[in-house]
Amino acid sequence: MEEVVGLLKDEAQCDTMPLEWMKSAANITINLTADALLRVSIPVGPNQKPEQCRRFRQTQWQLLDSNLPAMNNTELETEPCLDGWTYDQSVFTSTIVTETISIAGNLLGTVNGILSDRFGRKPLLVICFLVYGILGICYAFAPIFSLYCILRFLMSACVSAIYSKSIVLLLEGTSSKWHPAFVTATGLSWSAGLELLGVLTYAIRDWHMLQLALALPFFTIALFTCWISELVHWLVTTGKTECALGELQKIG
Template structure:
């Protein structure tokens, strides 16, 4: 916790932190587009069987996935009024499909015919991207603790730029899935390491505000995606537009400052001192920059430097009782919240046809509620704020189950309440989690947190397969999860206005 003293001297929220955020926020805004890209690139348009002997712009078919076995000429003169057709013989769409291109000129669904018997491939693709983020969080979380947040972040920015751009030219669904998996591996780390590089340079009193700004940047990314998808209706073009900027982000990331906290804790005090002097100079603390020296740093952080002699692993999160308890509980709460969030955000077509507008509305609402959540977060505390929002999430989803499909406005309002509250609860959770976990294993814990988040994210689209047995069953699961997770938060300590723990011993001493 001694690093907080050093941070107060050099400036815990000043010009340096603002410049750091200015470099980081653009990449956060665009990376969220990659997470939700399949809402548009894999949108399922209206479709019906191709009937080669008729005018496929006007021909009628009994349903989306079957056609009449023999031509039914009499149906052409009924002006849309159909007799009982249950006795007429039908067959699957053996000659392909006709798609409605009024919303999208092309999606991966229309290009590779991911409908009818192949419709389950869409949630599998969405799950595969989330599995990629899961794998990336585990692998790169470990590498970030070993080689630094900045180095691994720059690698992932480049990897996302290359894999995303190559996806534009994918010749088949297999190559597309492989490249999207690689993109997913980078998405998790771009978000996590950017957040860490901001939070670890921010004083305790301002961390809630900074985390809220980070999540607002992600919400702005949702709005940007809605606008870009509205302008670029062809999936390859949209894919390219959200991928090329990462080459620029890779180049600009060279000006990011590595976490001095991490440098000191990993026994690199000279490099950490250099970064502290740069921060002090940029924040106008020139006198402090001149007085900072290695001896003073060693004296201030003697206990942390001694602890740094021992290399840490993911297993250190489970060796001691207090940290183990926190890790398990945080994992469960994040998992439950992720199921609800992704259950709503990747099923935009469930609420109506204007998914461009829904994407923008959800982005605007999540920004508003995340900013509003800052007040109870700082005044009331981390735990009660999270519990309140998670309760509202579950309630709004479960109520929506009983709203008829034709009451679309009410359904969209309830979905908006759900997505807003789950976004606010995630913001509160991220602040709480950062303050519960020690610096020396925080990146590894972030990897585990991403594991929980992406397990929930990967499971959310797959749960839609339960609709075969009961159409409301997936939504029951989405609603019940946050209601179960809310009371679990009572088992975690309150951390409002407390300094960040630097070592595992700091956690055990509480």
Template sequence: MVFAELLDKAGGAGLFQVLQVLTLILPSILMPSQMLLENFVAATPDHRCWAHMLDNGSEAPANLTPEALLRVSIPLGPSHRPHPCRRFRQPQWQLLDSNTTATNWSKAATEPCVDGWVYDRSTFTSTIVAEWELVCDNQGLKALAQSIFMAGILVGSMAWGLLSHRRFGRKLMLTWCMLQVALAGTSTVSAPNFLVYCGLRFLSAVGMAGIIMASAVLAVEWTVSRQRAVTMTTLGCSYSAGQMTLGGLAFALRDWRDLQLTVSTPFFAFFLISWWLPESACWLMVMGKPDQALQELKKVARINGHREAEKTLTVEVLMSSMEEEMASAKAHRSVFNLFRVPELRWRACSLFLVKFFGRRMTLASFQTLAGLCILANMLVPQDMQTLRVVFAVLGKGCFGIILNCMIIYKPELFPTSLRMTTDGFLQSAGRLGAVIGPLIRMTCQAVPLLPPILYGTAPIVASLIILLFLPETQGLPLPDTIEDLKNQRSAAARANRQKVVIKENTYF
């Protein structure tokens, strides 16, 4: 943890940190737009079968209104609207009789939409659902596209976590992933078919996983302990701002290609801007690259106006200051240390279950409150919509706080040499949860209470795991090695014993 002292000399909370956060905020605002994009580009508009007499002007009788032609051409669906997936084989002229009920039709008199569909384009002028007709028998393909995208984030989290461990570091991964998102995202609008579209979205998701991981780790490793919470909270709030931004963009841009280009093209600019960012100096040190680490530290010191640090910081100073950390990191670089070392094993396994939860008492409290909100909604009658919305919004707010705290807490639990690898593992765990969530919801048809019970009790159980197995890290410098983690535990134990002695002396 000596690196925290070196960072302090170079300016751990100065102009560089402000510029770095501003640079990382820009892509962070558009990240939710990429993740939630299919809520709009894959929206399913109202639709019905294309009918010859109704949609071919040359075959339509001149004495009938469009409403009458619709009545004899398309049967009514379950919601008493034109059926989205069936049409009459022959015009049902008897339905024009006012005494005939429009619902009196047999399935034998109908057929599927063999000539395609007609879509309501009043809300969205174009979506991928209308583009490739992902409706009726093909409506499952829409969910497939979302699953492929989430699979891309899962694969990206695992792959980038392992690749950054020794080979690529933080900066190179960040810049490459921004370029990948830009290329894959803009190429999507030219996709000739649905399969190519899904492939490009998969590549975009892989790149997004790298941006999420690298931006958070870079920010936390270049910030001193006293400013870390503010920095990471700022980045966390940018995600919420991005969700609001997407809503505004989708309101203004009703064509899916226009929306896709708008949220993807800026990543070319982010790719160019990100080149000024320095690589993590602490990662360079533990990887045995002191010369490069020194260059980055001097660059930060120069931007922060610490001219004296440029003279005092030398390779010899860095080597002597972090000699033990470098030796320890070299001996413990294996990814399997995540499960071999007790301190890491407990933290990784606990976070596997509480992927979106953060620091100790604060996170445990909001986690419990979120679970109680979900369980409380089970007891509220369906007709009391206002109260149900109150509980839903309160629970959503709790999870928002938890996510922001997790961004701060997660990097503080693991050493520099394994921080990105761990983040990739945990990101994968989170995406696995996103895959399981819809499967749990499917059980509501057989056991209606099972999904809310699971969703409500899981956060409460997770809060107990936080309190039992995860340490408090507030105010502590980032651990550089596994030995630092052990020292943290020893220091915490000594502090607890000292508190006990003080209380006993006070009592007597």
């Protein structure tokens, strides 16, 4: 069935394989090629290419008979794409649209340095963890694609801020001789996280539940971050000397 689901030769056409239809017609379509299924399901437009916004209301099996004379598609009843669209991923598994959303979000996240210099590293990090958790829950249940893209954009901005602020907290709070080790450990931790993501994805096959599993731990991390002391270096440079002394006494 993978060949059938990935049947498209153009950018996108109506999804012609809703689950219940596949179950009821599996004995018919199992041996169909992708081109044949496309022919009986999607009308041909004026440019002699499959329509992207219409599909046949009923599967036109007679179109598979090469002995029949050519039929005018306008005589056959059609309907809009009621079950969404299927995209051709035979060449590109992702597109510039999906990649650009994340990259643009990462770019937005780079402005967090200005905010952290004004309000502190710790508060901004806690807020980013909480916001990511909230956005992640909304992302898992996004009802429309435009909202999905907006949430993905904002989540990428939070990830960028979390990554940069975590490194800043480590580097500003330790001696310079430990900086190479901490930067290396940070990079390795992200790589290990991607490996664990693969394991988690294998265990949780529903992407809604997977997204929830990724978002909910951020609330616990935010709570843990609340117990981290603000950097003495930032407190001194912003004139909060009493707070800096208090943090030094805690350390001592």
